[in-house]
Amino acid sequence: MTNDFAVDVLICGAGAAGLTLAIDLARRGVSFRLIEKLDDPFRGSRGKGIQPRTQEIFEDLGILDRIVAVGGFYPKQREYRDDGSYADTDVVASEPATPAEPYHLPLMVPQFLTERVMRTRLAELGHRPEFGTELIGFEQDADGVTAQLATRTGEKTIRVRWLVGTDGGRSFVRHALGLDFPGKTLGVRAIVADVALTGLSRDVWHRFREGDMQRQISACPLAGIDLFQLQGPVPLEGDVDLSPEGLTALLAERTGRSDVVVHGVSWASAFNMNARLADRYRQGRVFLAGDAAHIHPPTGGQGLNTSVQDAYNLGWKLAAVISGAPMALLDSYEEERRPFAQAMLGLATSLLDAMKRGEMRRGRDVHQLDIGYPESSLSWEKPERTGGLLAGDRAPDAPIEGAAGQPTRLFDLFRGPHWTLIVVDGDHALIAPRAKLHIHAIGQKDELIDAAGHFRDAYRPRPGDWFLIRPDGYIGAIVTSEEIATLEAGLTQVGLCADAKEAIHA
Numbered sequence: 001m002t003n004d005f006a007v008d009v010l011i012c013g014a015g016a017a018g019l020t021l022a023i024d025l026a027r028r029g030v031s032f033r034l035i036e037k038l039d040d041p042f043r044g045s046r047g048k049g050i051q052p053r054t055q056e057i058f059e060d061l062g063i064l065d066r067i068v069a070v071g072g073f074y075p076k077q078r079e080y081r082d083d084g085s086y087a088d089t090d091v092v093a094s095e096p097a098t099p100a101e102p103y104h105l106p107l108m109v110p111q112f113l114t115e116r117v118m119r120t121r122l123a124e125l126g127h128r129p130e131f132g133t134e135l136i137g138f139e140q141d142a143d144g145v146t147a148q149l150a151t152r153t154g155e156k157t158i159r160v161r162w163l164v165g166t167d168g169g170r171s172f173v174r175h176a177l178g179l180d181f182p183g184k185t186l187g188v189r190a191i192v193a194d195v196a197l198t199g200l201s202r203d204v205w206h207r208f209r210e211g212d213m214q215r216q217i218s219a220c221p222l223a224g225i226d227l228f229q230l231q232g233p234v235p236l237e238g239d240v241d242l243s244p245e246g247l248t249a250l251l252a253e254r255t256g257r258s259d260v261v262v263h264g265v266s267w268a269s270a271f272n273m274n275a276r277l278a279d280r281y282r283q284g285r286v287f288l289a290g291d292a293a294h295i296h297p298p299t300g301g302q303g304l305n306t307s308v309q310d311a312y313n314l315g316w317k318l319a320a321v322i323s324g325a326p327m328a329l330l331d332s333y334e335e336e337r338r339p340f341a342q343a344m345l346g347l348a349t350s351l352l353d354a355m356k357r358g359e360m361r362r363g364r365d366v367h368q369l370d371i372g373y374p375e376s377s378l379s380w381e382k383p384e385r386t387g388g389l390l391a392g393d394r395a396p397d398a399p400i401e402g403a404a405g406q407p408t409r410l411f412d413l414f415r416g417p418h419w420t421l422i423v424v425d426g427d428h429a430l431i432a433p434r435a436k437l438h439i440h441a442i443g444q445k446d447e448l449i450d451a452a453g454h455f456r457d458a459y460r461p462r463p464g465d466w467f468l469i470r471p472d473g474y475i476g477a478i479v480t481s482e483e484i485a486t487l488e489a490g491l492t493q494v495g496l497c498a499d500a501k502e503a504i505h506a
């Protein structure tokens, strides 16, 4: 087998997971191809809820403002009673934003618009998905993966170092690896349809017969476009008429109203709900990310978000290993992401049970701000902390000031593909500068000033503490200045080696 690699990474599937990985690799200068078997971009609204943690990631990837601008926020939901009266409630439990958590409300953005913004960002970085290109086979060996592609101009074979299957719930890559996808079919089939309709206002999410799994239906006015997203359970067997006439009849039957009329259907699907998790996320040089690794009911609005976050966890690790970091770094991908997906499957399934009882309420747990990796081999503290912020936690934001008095935020410092190291009232020269690591000192006489105490409140630092923040916004390490040798060893472990200490600090 020749080791003439076309690119370092082949990404199979240009949905949310594949596009996130592509953007992350592109901004890190890693060579890759992103292939997509569809001839054109997917057009449905399905994954429309963008959770606060994903908003933070989108800020880092440079697309948050555009995503907000093309979408919007959730309106209240209106639950109709059998007598036609109704009550309006919030779709999500909302708390105000805080200095540590700047985004608190889920956004509503039809998935095809989110993906369009991602493709625009990718184009700015010099890449685009290759539509009409399907992965139809692959073999791996110790050095790389040989992949067969069916393209618009015939079959091609390419050799790459790594393959990532971001190819959705029916993943070809997962099947080809022979990985198990255990879990259960949940005995619920539902429709989702993007429709033009009249007869319902656009200021609320209309919900009829909540808790009645035979007759429930909802119509959500989609932010950013003029359509509604219809959702409702349907019988497990038999054809479902997804034409405008068929959906109008379904609405009439379930709402008891003849004034609600569907005039057009731009995308529709009937699907069976499953909760399944791949046995492994990696086999040798091949990874799974996104729905390829986990599928679950859409009740918690978690799928797209989890898919984006899988890719965001994998991207920096792959890039680091490609540029020489120890291979062991890649083991932490499954170690960190699979347990979280397992918990998320439980959350989405329990929300489905609550929906069946007409009691579904989405709380803080769907925001994904509390995800962390405290058990990860990449999280360490010296000495061990007993409370407050711990290694593995999400690194909070904090408004601070630069020494010149200008307002800034920790998230401004974190933005980009680098690691960040912050020393509190300490000597930043204890750690030599090096590529891919930004070192900052915070204190009364330092480059950064915690003028309003937000950093103190969120990080609970002691003088001489060092906080290492990973490229994906989690705390990698918290160490004291006495443990600087441990910090240095940890930096080497993740590929951040010093090479010019004497020259720079002389």
Ligand SMILES: Cc1cc2nc3c(=O)[nH]c(=O)nc-3n(C[C@H](O)[C@H](O)[C@H](O)COP(=O)(O)OP(=O)(O)OC[C@H]3O[C@@H](n4cnc5c(N)ncnc54)[C@H](O)[C@@H]3O)c2cc1C
Pocket (backbone or CB within 6 Å): 012, 013, 014, 015, 016, 017, 018, 035, 036, 037, 038, 042, 046, 047, 048, 049, 050, 111, 133, 134, 135, 136, 166, 167, 168, 169, 171, 172, 192, 231, 271, 289, 290, 291, 292, 298, 300, 301, 302, 303, 304, 305, 306, 307
């Ligand atoms: C009704 C509904 C509502 C939802 N609501 C939410 C929500 O509010 N929030 C949320 O987070 N999620 C939601 N989801 C889930 C969300 O849509 C998915 O989790 C998300 O699309 C997964 O992204 P992905 O990139 O992993 O996979 P996909 O979006 O499925 O993309 C996979 C891509 O791979 C391509 N592909 C497949 N095989 C090959 C091959 N062999 N070669 C090349 N390309 C290939 C496919 O064509 C596809 O474009 C919802 C889903 C549904 C059905």
